C-alpha cells in the first residue's frame with residue numbers, strides 16, 4: 649500500500665482538471681477513536697472494534713475510514729479500511745484487515761483503551777433501490793470487509809440477503825458466526841476444502857434471477873468477471889428490468905447515485921491509496937466515458953458498467 653502526504657483537496661491537479669471530477673461528498677470528520685476489542689479471526693486477519701460516535705453518525709455501507717498509524721518516519725501515514733460494521737446507536741464501528749506490512753502490524757499491537765486518529769466517512773456508499781427485496785452480496789477474500797456492513801443495513805430494512813464468499817481454502821473462510829443469522833451464506837474454495845470447489849463467480853448463476861441487485865468486493869479479476877456477466881444480462885436482471893418497464897428510458901446522469909441505484913451490479917473497488925481525499929490521484933481508474941475516477945472520492949462504489957475494465961489502469 650502506498651502512502652503520500654495529503655495535499656489540499658480543494659486544489660485541482662495538473663493530471664485531471666477538477667471540473668472533470670465529481671463534487672466532494674459532505675461531512676467528513678476527523679475523530680479520535682478508542683479501541684474496544686481486537687482479535688485475530690483468521691490467520692493474519694484481524695477484526696477490531698472502535699468507539700467513534702462522531703464519525704459513525706451518518707456513515708453508510710461501502711464507505712471507509714483513513715486511519716493514522718504509528719509515526720515511524722515523520723510522515724503522516726494512514727491506512728484505508730472499509731466500514732466492516734457500523735452501529736450508530738452505540739457509536740461504534742469495526743474494521744477487518746490482513747497484516748501486510750509494518751503499518752497494519754502496528755494496529756495488531758494496539759490494546760483496548762488505545763486511541764487512533766480516524767478520518768471519515770470517506771467515499772461513496774452502496775445505493776439500494778427502494779424496490780429491491782433480494783440482495784446478493786459477493787465477496788472474494790478480504791473483500792468481505794467491503795460488503796459486510798451492507799448485510800446489516802439490508803436486514804435492518806427488511807430485505808433478504810444471500811452472501812457468496814470465495815477463498816483459497818478452509819483457513820481463509822470468513823466465520824459464519826460473525827454474520828447475522830438471517831444471511832444465507834454460501835462458500836466456494838479453490839481447493840474444495842469447504843463448500844463449492846472453484847471460484848465464487850461459479851455460484852452466481854444460481855442466484856442471479858433471484859437477486860434484485862448484486863454488490864461485490866474482491867480481487868480485480870473477480871470484479872471484472874462479474875461485470876462481464878452483468879453486462880451480458882443487462883436489462884434482464886433485477887431492478888434494471890423493473891426500471892425499463894417503468895419508464896426507465898429517461899436519461900440518468902452517469903456516475904450519479906441514481907445510476908448506481910438502478911444498476912444490477914455495484915462494485916467496491918480496492919486500489920492503493922495515498923491521501924484518500926482526492927488530491928494525489930494515486931487511486932484513479934478510468935470510466936467507460938474515458939474520464940478519470942478517483943476510487944477514494946468518486947468511488948469506492950461504482951456501477952459495474954461505469955468502469956472500463958480493460959483499461960489497464
Ligand code: FES
Pocket residue numbers: 920921922923924925926927928929930931932942943944945
Ligand atoms: S488516494 Fe489520493 S486521490 Fe485517491
